[in-house]
Amino acid sequence: MTTLLKRVDREKLVLALAAPLLAVVTALAITSAVMGLTGDNPFRAYQVMVDFGSKSDSQVWIINKAIPYYLSAVAVAVGFRMNLFNIGVDGQYRVAAFFAAVVGGALTLPGFVQIPVIILVAMACGAIWSGIAGYLKATRGVSEVITTIMLNFIAGSLISYFLQEGRLAERDENIIHTPDIPDSSHFFEFSTQVQPIHGTVVIAVLAGIAYWFLLGRTRFGFDLRAVGRSQPAAEASGVSVTRTVITAMLLSGAVAGLVGMPTLLNESGNYGNDFPEGIGFTGIAIALLGRNHAVGMGLAALLWGFLERTGTQLEFEGYPQEIVGVMQGIIVLSVVVAYELVRRWGLRRQQRLVGEELAARAAGTGPRSTDDQDPAEVSA
Template sequence: MTAAKLPAQGGARSATRDKVVLALAAPLLAVVAAIVISSLVFLASGENPFRAYGIMADYGHYSDSQVWIVNKAVPYYLSALAVAIGFRMNLFNIGVDGQYRLAAFAAAAVGGSLVLPGALQIVLLIVVAMLVGAIWSGIAGLLKTTRGVSEVITTIMLNSIAASVIGYFLQDGRLAVKDGNLLHTTFLPESSHFFSFPTHPKPVYGFVVIAVIAGALYWFLLSRTRFGFDLRAVGASEPAAEASGVSVKRMVVISMLLSGAAAGLVGMPTLLGESFQYGTDFPAGIGFTGIAIALLGRNHPVGMAFGALLWAFLDRTGSRLEFEGYAQEIVGVIQGVIVLCVVIAYELVRRYGLRLQQRKVGEELAAAARAAGSRADDAGNNDKSEVSA
């Protein structure tokens, strides 16, 4: 930590440098620790870790892998955003999974039953999905503010209710058609297919653009608007936010609605870019992956993008390990290890950073007090030497 050794005069500059160094130290520490622990896991299972890493790196190299990884990362990223909105104000929305599935199902049902001109249809479906997601999470928000029920409980229960609701409607004769042994909603008309980038061998979802916009909006909303400040204030200290004039209850409802709306987007890349229907084989569980990725990316829009890509990379290359004689579960272990390492590393670095800063503030003030003391011999009642007692 060279920045810490700089003389006090460079206070502001060295503080910024410290911040950057610390910001990089945490993920670095996490990755190194995760690699070490994963290697130990490989060794313990009697396998050669370096060969496994070689296989993964090599397989991730192919262009079809890369397209797959990007396409997989898009819903992961959107899901992480939805979770992160809650995290930023100390709300744990575990219900992203149910929210996005119900939202995608509703959008698929609406989209399959009407035909509007292209752009209009797509916009309508996205709006429907966001609305349904928001309503579903809003229930948890309302229950929390009116009845004091923890959102952790309600969102988990809403997940299973969502699954039942979908299961009820996704039956032949209701909103689904039978296709082999699969049930799915009727196909969306051609007009509601989202554009894609013509990459080889498979196209990349055009929805990646929406994901980037959503990330940018998330950043702007949180760090550049009054609303975002209020939201972060509630997350940092509820009583302080309340005393500062934020209506905490209102904030809870609004942020749950926002989180649910973002969750509504999670199923859209798949629905509008690949499957064009909601069926029993529609991907599930992305909401939980989003929690891990939000933790991994520390709720930061760029960090979560890296997290989503890393997760997708592991998904893709892990499947390859199976062919090479490794246990399939090993990738799950690695993913778990990474999340744990990241959480621990960030907490360690955060505490270290706080201590470092307190020490530096103390040092600089002591130096200033000494300088003042030598000028005016007796500081008298202007005794500002900050003695922490």
Template sequence: MSRLKDKFSAQAVLQALAAPALALLTAFVLSSAVIAATGKDPFHAFYVMIDFGSKSDSQVWIINKAIPYYLSAAAVAIGFRMNLFNIGVDGQYRVAAFFAAVVGGALALPGVLQIGVIIVVAMAVGALWAGIAGVLKTTRGVSEVITTIMLNSIAGSLIGYFLSEDKLAVKDGNLFHTPTIPEAARFFLIPTSPDPIYGTVVIAAVIGLAYWFVLGRTRFGFDLRAVGRSESAASASGVSVRRMVVTSMVLSGAVAGLVGMPTLLNKSFSYGTDFPTGVGFTGIAIALLGRNHPIGMALAALLWGFLERTGIQLEFEGYAQEIVGVMQGIIVLCVVIAYEIVRRTVLRRQQSAVGAELSAQGTPGAPAGPDAAEAQDGKSAQSTQSKKAGTTA
């Protein structure tokens, strides 16, 4: 009960809110300065963004855009909690979506069953692709950053090789794409006005809950976080560091395999040359912005979608199209720096409090140092003499 009170004490809440408040305030000031430097009114820009983003069609667009962003951030965050930098989410989700689309277009199973097969294939391919980097790191000591970057390039070349008319794709005008997934095997839509919300938002919610539970409430999650903090300490406690590295990369790749499902199962229903790319790199920024927390990443994904949606309207208002990219970069940098400043400030305060408490414990009562030892010896001698006197009497 005391731990729960400490967790929700006024000081703890203040510390939790200090970093995001500082980051948002700093980002607002810096973004305003950048917009003003271009000769435009920053307050009018923010008004346009809020007004356009509050419309119902924009809200649906933002939610649908946030789904793959959130899944990408969750995949990156699994590696971050293990102190691994999985920069290959972009290649993992693309190759996973491609082969899942090939399988989905070739089968004719009952709808729900075929959807399940598509999702399992996507997760399996993503896990396999990321697992290569984990195995190379544990067996050959190759940095996962290098291998995942190279695997991104290999994934693009592999897809380009198979995405041709004489292999696994069909030609539609000037575009090549995999065979279209049957209508019965497409994911449901949530009816909203004027456009529906992708049903794959349920997949994102399930992944978020699984991420929170597995990493925060299980022995496996504790071992994973322990290895991320200190490999030597985790190894000394009986945790297999090599197994945890491979397992975390496999899990990260499995989640990365789901990133393309909102587009594949709710929008395009095939993988073509126009399939979205770059979502994996956006997930890195969103994971940093959300501090690897499931709720924080969800809010960050929505914020990213909001900036992209409202940035379109800013262009019609005469603002430079690069403004949104600059604002996104400023927000990420401000969040990272603000959290580090607050962390160091809290750490110094805790160290000062512990030092003050320890010094206070040594002052009342007996003197410290050699005098305390002499006083203790005197008390022991008096006690011994009293016992002897009592025995003689």
């Protein structure tokens, strides 16, 4: 049995390396074929992307861009881990950022007090907005996909209503935005030779650590995964499915509330009609790309930022602007398909190994470990 376990462990290591390798090779092959069909040179495009992405200013830009992407992916992944599809992260972070900006612009507290207040308000608003869908799912069985999509539209309408001059916003030339947050309440930055790195990268790192620990090292994380695997089995073991679903959606929304903080606290200092939208949907792709793993999603967020940054340079080189979107879609599909194929192959492989080991032991021809031998035989 010890020999079998060692063999299975080696198989897991091989499978873990095979899946991303297969995904990368497949994505490069399909992307190269698409470029070739359009008459473009794929190898020249890759060279342009690598050269431009390796510049210092591009690296800082990619890191800053990856911060909200990563937070959005973590928010989505909390639901994914229990088969909840929180497609409403986009509305949750926009509602959270808007009301956090309103509170931040109305207060004049010291920065070390006001910054936590703004962040807590954002997390609370995101949790409340997501908790509506969680409550309906847990108590009425309403699909969270439908409710979160509808809540996205309601969030946009609610913000549009209040984001008007004379209500909760003010006009600055052609831009309508909430009152500016005091400079003392802006988040710190890490200085570099080109441009600063947003200090909210610390928030993203802490969110990733908390996600890894909570879902992978606590009883709640076990309960959450158990409910995702089988609700009847989880209930039979004493897990409250209703409470777990609602709690998971509240946590997902709380993390979603952090998505707008890099823009609010490190860039704009207010919420205006030019506040970025669509980050929540990007988070879905990044969560899939990173396989809901804390480190994997971080690498996926950096890759997404790299593609967006270098894609602008490809346009100057004469490549179609849509090529970056094609590359992003191909990469996500390649990863999803590659991991599923490798998972199925690995499952069949392990079943075959176990069958061969049991058949050999039944026939009396297979090797036996000291755990399976008689004590007298071992001492002899």
